[in-house]
Amino acid sequence: MKYPLCPRCENHHVVKSGVVNERQRYCCKKCNYYFSVDKIGKSIDSYYVTKALQLYIEGISYREIERILGVSHVSVMNWVRKYKVKAPEQRQYHPTYKILNHTELLEHLRKSDNLKGAGTIITELGDKYMMIKWKRFKE
Numbered sequence: 001m002k003y004p005l006c007p008r009c010e011n012h013h014v015v016k017s018g019v020v021n022e023r024q025r026y027c028c029k030k031c032n033y034y035f036s037v038d039k040i041g042k043s044i045d046s047y048y049v050t051k052a053l054q055l056y057i058e059g060i061s062y063r064e065i066e067r068i069l070g071v072s073h074v075s076v077m078n079w080v081r082k083y084k085v086k087a088p089e090q091r092q093y094h095p096t097y098k099i100l101n102h103t104e105l106l107e108h109l110r111k112s113d114n115l116k117g118a119g120t121i122i123t124e125l126g127d128k129y130m131m132i133k134w135k136r137f138k139e
């Protein structure tokens with residue numbers, strides 16, 4: 001694992017110094033500055049936690065959530081456990097999702113048929129939008 005640079009002096013002589021609130025803590029050997037970094041090396045704010053849990057409830061698998069949001073499936077599993085989220089069992093519907101830019105999204109929404117017979121949620125995702133639709137399994 002690559003250690004981060006010290007945010008204060010940009011020195012790379014950094015050592016691990018315990019874990020605090022599920023974040024790896026480091027200590028800079030040069031300036032003695034303590035700092036912590038999220039374990040997956042990317043800041044995870046509640047934005048991603050909320051999105052991940054939302055997708056989880058919608059029936060999207062851990063691996064898919066990892067692919068969509070770029071946060072590890074292990075983190076997602078931890079959040080599900082931490083917030084005690086339970087997804088309802090789904091047999092009759094399954095979710096499909098699309099990542100669209102703004103123009104594509106508007107184009108899609110223009111046709112009312114695209115919104116019929118499927119529960120649709122739209123959620124912002126970086127500079128794009130994700131649209132989740134529920135489709136009834138063909139029997």
Ligand SMILES: [Zn+2]
Nearest residue numbers: 006009028031
């Ligand atoms: Zn330093």
